[in-house]
Amino acid sequence: MSSAFYQILHDTHYRYASPVSLAQQLAHLWPRACPWQRNHEQQLLVSPQPCQRQDALDVFGNPLTRLVFERPHDELKVSARLQVEVLARPALDLQASPPWEEACTALRYSGQALLPGVLEATRFRFESPYVHLKQVFAEYAADCFSPGRPLLAAVDGLMQKIFAEFSFDAAATQVATPLLQVLEERRGVCQDFAHLMLACLRSMGLSARYVSGYLLTQPPPGQPRLIGADASHAWVSVFCPQQGWVDFDPTNNVRPALEHITLAWGRDFADVSPLRGVILGGGSHDPEVQVTVLPIPAI
Amino acid sequence: MPYCLATAEPAMPDLLADYPLTLGAYHELFDADGQVRPHWRLLLERLQRSSPAQLAQRQALLARQIQENGVTYNVYADPDGADRPWELDLLPNLIPAEEWQQIAAGVAQRAGLLNAVLADLYGPQQLLADGLLPAELVFGHNNYLWPCQGVQPPGGTYLHLYAVDLARAPDGRWWVTADRTQAPSGAGYALENRQIVSRAFPELYRDLRVQYLAGFFRTLQDTLARQAPAGSETPLVVLLTPGRFNESYFEHLYLARQLGYPLVEGSDLTVRDAKVYLKTLAGLRRVHAVLRRLDDDFCDPLELRTDSALGVPGLLEAVRQGNVLVANALGSGVLESPGLPGFLPAIAEKLLGEELLLPSVASWWCGEPPVLDKALEQLDELLVRASFPSQSFAPVFGRDLDEAQRAELAERLKARPYAYVAQALAQLSQAPVWQPEEGQLAPRAIGMRVFAVASAEGYRVMPGGLTRVAAEADAEVVSMQRGGASKDTWVLGERHAGGEPWQWLRPLGVADLVRSDPYLPSRVVENLYWFGRYSERCEDGARLLRIMLARYVDDDDDPQALQTALSLAESLGLLPDADSGELQQRLLEALLGEDWQGSLRGNLQRLQWVAGSVRGKLSQANWQALLELQREAQGLSSEQADFGELLDFLDRLLLSLAALSGFALDDMTRDDGWRFLMIGRCIERLQFLCDSLANFLTSSAAQDQSALEWLLELGNSSITYRTRYLASAQLIPVLDLLLLDEQNPHAVLFQVRTLLRSLARLGERFELPSERRLKHLEGQLARFSLASLENPLFGAASVQEVLDGLSGLLESISQASADISDRLGLRFFVHVDASQRTQSS
Secondary structure, eight states: OOEEEEEEEEEEEEEEEEEEEEEEEEEOOSOOOBTTEEEEEEEEEEESOOSEEEEEEOTTSOEEEEEEEOSOEEEEEEEEEEEEEEEOOOOOOGGGSOBHHHHHHHHSOOSSOOOHHHHHHHTTSSOBTTBOOOHHHHHHHGGGSOTTOBHHHHHHHHHHHHHHHOEEOTTTOOTTOOHHHHHHHTEEOHHHHHHHHHHHHHHTTOOEEEEEEEEOOSOOTTSOOOTTTTSOEEEEEEEETTTEEEEEBTTTTBOOOTTEEEEEEESSHHHHOSEEEEEEEOOSOOOEEEEEEEEOOOO | OGGGTTOSSOOOOOTTTTOOOOTTSOBSSBOTTSOBOHHHHHHHHHHHHSOHHHHHHHHHHHHHHHHHHHHHHHHTOOTTOOOOOOOBOSSOEEEOHHHHHHHHHHHHHHHHHHHHHHHHHTTTOHHHHTTSSOHHHHHTSTTOOGGGTTOOOGGGOSOSEEEEEEEEOTTSOEEEEEEEOSSOOOHHHHHHHHHHHHHHSHHHHHHTTOOOSHHHHHHHHHHHHHHSOOTTSOOOEEEEOOOTTSTTHHHHHHHHHHHTOOEEOGGGEEEETTEEEEEETTEEEEOOEEEEOSOGGGSOTTTSOTTOSSSOTTHHHHHHTTSOEEESOTTGGGGGOTTSGGGHHHHHHHHTSSOOSSOBOOEEETTSHHHHHHHHHTGGGEEEEESSTTSOOOOEEGGGOOHHHHHHHHHHHHHSGGGEEEEEOOOOEEEEEEETTTTEEEEEEEEEEEEEEEETTEEEEOSSOEEEEOSSTTOOOOOGGGTOEEEEEEEOSOOOTTOOOOOSSOOOOGGGOOSSOTTOBHHHHHHHHHHHHHHHHHHHHHHHHHHHHHHHHTTTSOHHHHHHHHHHHHHTTSSOOGGGSOHHHHHHHHHHOSSOTTOHHHHHHHHHHHHHHTGGGSOHHHHHHHHHHHHHHHHOOSTTOOHHHHHHHHHHHHHHHHHHHHHHHHTSOOSHHHHHHHHHHHHHHHHHHHHHHHHHHHSGGGGOHHHHHHHHHHTTOHHHHHHHHOSOOOHHHHHIIIIIOTTOTTSHHHHHHHHHHHHHHHHHHHOOOOOHHHHHHHHHHHHOOGGGGSSOTTOHHHHHHHHHHHHHHHHHHHHHHHHHHHHHIIIIIIOOOGGGOOOOO
């Protein structure tokens, strides 16, 4: 199979305890353009009608929709309707990548000019709002990064280690759970595992970015059901000076292929959260989020 | 001492009798041979010629002025007394004109260079691509704001205001120790120091021909006005402060006054249609430029730090669309890394084709392996600092470490080398400070903060600055935060044309008269409104608690009276419900509970908080009364509470609260803010009365005499009742007094009419729709006849029916006043049109 087609429904519904008088929302709900994905149809339905709506690209190249509401409202519904085709990515020999230390050196300042790709990669090498760098993360990753090991093999090893040692527990964490706690308790959700893997890779001196997207919900016959269904999903992408960016999904111990639909990427969740806003009023409120990923016949 | 004989005053002792010339340091006052430098001679002569009494008088004048300005400073101080009075030395530091020219040229060059670096980092990032600046120092910095990438500020100006910290080495050269690029502080303090010190030495100030500071501030005004995207409108510039708890809040206040900008907090501004507006009582006013004193990442919770409550949501998008100028540009804090200066010489060469005029203190950014090794070798002579402000790492002097600590630090550096910078120790020069107790001059280490402002012709440097003085005689660090003092800085010689003194005391004429603040911020009015509501809420709550406590203490008096009071308090949310424990516990919780939402203590704290935010509108006496209240409430402990003591406290509390309402009536200017305060009181009282009466009338207590007694007490009308009727409480006269008596401020009808009158007056000023619903209810209430409760034709049931109907009317009035409160809030505080309320399907 060289490509797969999906219909994706992503509904977010806020019911506010008290009316919201003013609101500004930023939505990362449209898939970005990438070589392994074609976006055939996309719609973003918003209720109530926003006073302003503006579509643009954010600084990392992701589609971003700005919504402004300047009238009192009791609820907010944002529904994304997407039809996406995911193409197969070229095969990759993990062992054929350069030693991981070489990648670190290439990313480190040396007083020499940087190639555009490397300069772009350095954006994703440092601390970001949810990913703080600490020695413990480097220590956790250390046994995967033996001297001279090919970079992608080492990253694959780290992915396996996280998958093996952490349990998926939707009740364990919230967005704001500190990574140190995740590391200590060895449980979390896809977002935590992605952030943890980013912290490990960046603490080692590598560039890695956070990818948000979706995962196929229907398990193919005879294969186990993948965790993360019916929700937004997240994984990481690591920069290799020779091969470019390569994706790894620590929640499922796979390299994303035809079942992962890419939405956006950034330094961490904060850069690409599906819906982020500032409201005035509203009282306490938790959104109801429903995600459905349906495989469909070729369009 | 023959020259003293002519005067009756005691002779001035030798000011320099005990002035140690520390070796190895540059002395501002003396040259290497121990001779007084020429530019200090006049000042020293004058000091020597004056009497100790005169100097003491000057010192007193200076202290008094700080005190007077400190009144403003302390006005907004937090109650814990965290604010210190400003420390200012009597003597200025003196710098001759020709020396200053070199400093100024160096500072102007550096400001221009840093501006160019910002333009590159938020633009093409060529410096990174060329290897002239490490990506680590930029992308690793928490104040490199990705959402600002590609944003073009008006005129290409990122740094409108720039400050640099300088220290003077033993050879007399000035070295840069730090750059301040995001929201530099200190220019206001420099101006304030000048105002005070120049008055202490008016003749010297004139004779030394000290250069004026005014031009600097005028340039700042000109630049912001010129670059603000105001089109054909007169630009409105505001000064954005993090608020009264910020350490340099005094300076924000002072600068805002001097520059003539409204001082605003984030919540005073709102973004609509990607334009920034100031919320004033009179409506939204377009803001064209924001001079900010708020840190980069706090400025917009929508796109930057989400946890910032101090910023303005949507500000960045307004900047991006070119609708507002923010000075300095958002993201300019990225240049404050101590790792940056080491790369500036090469960057100056590349971007300006010039050599850097001012050297920086030598530093080793550890991000390159050979540099890290070198820094580790010389750790003893170096100061290790974090590259980024987000790190929790206090600067460490290598020489202070023992072997184990050194090893630990080395490990830390090796783990993430790019996050650390090793710096050579800055050497500080020594300047004379006046010691009032000894009557002597003594040397102290100083550093100097110098300011530059963008102008149409490049950067202009303030001829002067904030000289900072070490706290101790042997201290090597100058820091206002560590208890240091400050000095005025006098640049001598040529005065520039057009530099007339800043108008501190412009004579005010008829044309300047102000009757109301044209920019009265909605926030202030909103806080006054809530000040009114909370003071009334505390009063009502205290009265009900007193009723319950008193009846609880005499429990054999009348159990039913207590019971109905308890159920009323429960239904009003002023008493935790019966499931939450024993009655005694519940009463204590209602009074003193820390965690329980409706407790009186909680409401007193809220009252205190809003009072603090409208501090400037309250008189000193009023404020004192509030502090007293707070202190007393804090002093009560629920563990060892004695009910007699608590009753006594409630009595005193009610007295103080009465005083508070007296202040409001008699003491405050009756402007729009005051009107909202009174409306707040009125709405709160009206709701409390209506809810209490409605609840009471439907309970079985309506005919119970002792219950009617406490109802009178709740309406603060017992005395009136007794004077009028000389009898025990009965339903009809009690209702007359609490419902319909137009002269009783605790009667519902009185409050309804007061509210209607206030709203009508507000409506005349601001075009409000007339209040039909409440007017209608007022008519119904006024027509209600108490006679319907007499001689009931159809027995007790019909009386209860009438009471139920009355209760329903009261509930409607309460609801109507709550709606009015919401509408006022949307219209005057939030500024949205509530008539366009969107109902979702």
